Amino acid sequence: MSELLENPDFFLLDQELSAEEIALRDRVRAYGQEHVLPAINAFWERGEHPLPAFKGLADLGVVGTFIEGYGCPGLSRQAAGLVAREMGRIDGSVNTFFGVHSNLCMGSIYMLGNEEQRQRWLPTMAKIETTGAFALTEPTHGSDSVSLETSARRDGDHWVLNGHKRWIGNGHAADVIVLYARDEADGQVKCFVVEKQEDGEYPQGYLPTVIDGKIGKRAINQADIVIEDLRIPEENRLENCHSFKDVNKVLKATRGGASWEAVGHGMAAFEIAANYALEREQFGMPIASYQLVQERLATMLSDLTSMQLLCTRMAQLQERDQLTDAMASMVKMTTSRKALAMCRTARDMLGGNGLLLEYHIGRHLTDMEVVSTYEGTDSMQALIVGREITRISSFTRTRS
Incomplete structure (x- = not known):
């Protein structure tokens, strides 16, 4: 097997990584191959969270990514991106769990x-x-989460919350849930921490239900959460969240994870397609010998390389605090489109076998459908870039 098929890095970008980053890349990759890949298809098919696959995850030195102290590694943007890339390269559900736990919640x-x-x-x-x-997203507020309606009312040394959250990864099982709600007194968004009680149950008024029937990211459960007179002590209100501007600080700090994950899915699609093409014979020849297949593989590698270049530059700009919202949106839009197209091409190249979980590409394909949706849909990213180009916002229109 050629080195290119083991590590698709056509423009030698990994040569620019430090020894520590190379070790991190290889450590995460080995963990995924040993603990996740052998088990993930069965959990994905059943729609179950693969808790046994997380054995060893805490020992990788990656939990908390950019956080310094408290047992966290304080990773650079590049290093954190490599973690998301290598996890996405193995499985999207595991990467989503990690991103929600390690980046958004922590x-x-x-x-x-x-x-x-x-x-x-x-x-x-x-x-x-x-x-x-x-817990930020609501049934009627996804792209416009700034308009969230879950309410919080101060009552002595407690807060009383009411509302509805949806698509909350691990929201049915987590021990600690950060939940955003709007203060009735000043109309500003505040952040609260919901904790499981000593008996392992949630406090009264926190009512999560697992969302069934998903076609992607099936090995990470999302919850629909009804919140009815949920009482949260004042000590569980995060002190430095005063408005949605503070929520945006968290979103900005974690921005780019989906783009790096898309690169991982793209790498997996290329590897699966190229290896299959070399092994699969039709009409007495490996299908890799046919012109149409080679053109497809060349296009996939070109798209993958452009994605890798974009994410590498994004990490550099983040380190310098020069990454703008429009830049991040262009990277998310481009990587999502290209990775999704690569997964579709790979699935087609595998023919009927591409429909079987044992070949893995179907899982990457449907997981990429999810990546294209979360952290801002393709259309929303395009509108942010369009606003940057035209200086005209097309997000809202007055109803007639």
Whole structure:
């Protein structure tokens, strides 16, 4: 097998990585191949969370990614991107669990909590002794999550929350859920931490239900959560969240994870397609010997290389604090489109075998449908870039 099929890096970008980043890349890749890949298809087909596959995840030195201290590694943007890439290269569900737990939930506590709150929750989460969830999206507020309607009312030394959250990864099972709600007193968004009680149950008024019938990311469960007079102590309100601007700080800090994951899915699609083409014979020849197949593989590698270049540059700009919203949107839009197209091409190249989980590409294809939707749909990313080009916002229109 050629080196290119083992590590599709046509423009030698990994040569620019430090020895520590190379070791990190290889460590995550080996973990995925040993613990996740042998088991993931069975869990994916059943729609179950592969908890046994997480054995060893806490020992990789990646949980908490960009967070410094509290048992977290303080990774660079490039290193954090490599983690998402290599996890996506193995499985999207595992990467989603990791991103929700490690980046969105822990990131909210780290950036918006006070020191006591960080010490209270982050160390056990860094060891995955407790797991986290991030409850922002609502049934009627996805792309416009800034308009969230879940309410919070101060009542003595507690807050009373009412509302509805949906598509909350691990929201039915997490030990710690950061939940965003709008303060009735000033209309501003605040952040609260919901904890499981000592008996393992959620407090009264937190009512999660697993969303069934998904066609992608089946090995990570999302919850629909009804919130009815849920009482949260004041000490569980993250002290430094005063408005949606603070929520955006968390989203900005974790931005780019979906783009790196898309690269991982693209790498997997290329590897699967190229290896299959070399092994599969039709009309007495490996299908890799046919012109049409070679053109497809060349196009896939070209698309993959452009995705890798975009994400590498994105990480550089993030480190310099020069990445704009429009830049991030262009990267998300481009990587999602190209990775999804690559997965579709690979699935087609495998013919009927591409429909079988044992060949893995069907899982990557449907998981990429999810990646194209979360952290901003393709259309929303295009509108952000379009606004940058024209200086005209087309997000809202006055109803007639």
